[in-house]
Every structure is written in C-alpha cells, then in structure tokens.
Amino acid sequence: MNVLFICMGNICRSPLAEALLKKKFSENNITGEVSSAGFESFFINEPPDSRAREVAEKHGLNLAGRARIFLKSDFDRFDKIFVMDTQNYRDVLDLARSEQDKRKIDYMLNVLEPGRNKTMPDPFRSGLKDMDSVYFLLDKATDSIVDMAKVNYTV
Helix, strand or coil: CCEEEECCCCCCHHHHHHHHHHHHHHHCCECCCEEEEECCHHHCCCCCCHHHHHHHHHCCCCCCCCCCECCCCHHHHCCEEEECCHHHHHHHHHHCCCHHHHHCEEEHHHHCCCCCCCCCCCCCCCCHHHHHHHHHHHHHHHHHHHHHHHHHHEC
C-alpha cells in the first residue's frame, strides 16, 4: 500500500505522519511506499519544522526528509492520499485527472471518524504542546491505516 500525506507546507503534520507510518509499516512487515508533500512553494527543500523534529525525536522517529510540492504524478505512485485539512483537500482535488484519482483522496481524520471530514489542527503557528497533540492524533490515525493495510498488503 503506497500512502502519501499532504499538509500545507510539508514541514509539520505530513512529515510526522510519514515517519510514523514508515515505522509502523516496517514493524508490521507491510510493503509500500510512504511519503509526504505540500502545496506551499516557500518551504521546498526545507527540513521539517524544529518543533516537529523535537516531538519526533522524543518518540523515536527520524524526520530526515525535505519538503516537496505535490505533483499530479503522485496520483500514479500512491494508492491513498491523506490530506490534513479542507484547503489541502481542495488543492489535491483540483489536480485530480479522473474519478480514480479522486477516490484516492481522503481526510486523514476520516480513518478515525469516517465521513466526518474533520481537519487535523495545524501546529505551525502555535507551540510545542500543540505539536504533541497533533502527534498523538497522527499516531492513532496511522494505527488505523496499518490495520487497513494489513488486510491486503502484508508480506
């Protein structure tokens, strides 16, 4: 199962989700590519936010990647594209080339509360405490994604 996470700048929420799911896929022998991207060009090639890195390190995760922009070709590479908020949803949907592409897009928190289309809080302008809260939501959500993946993608 190939999974892509999308947030605005690809420096807080989506890299944390990527690191969590990569670790969980490895621990559960699930094959697949896991990555993240964003839509804000001013963060391209920047490392994740220092607060995201601090929270990740506290939980044994490595945020070594660099921010990148979502590309139409990502629809070809990924089975599921999880967005963090409504703006991300609209941005990805606007680039969808087909109904098949559209079916790949979903809100991240729908894995915990299906059909609710809730947004993942953006901790970019707030403190470390909010980054911790986002981490715990992402941890629960990625557990659900692992459960979904186990059905068809375990080696």
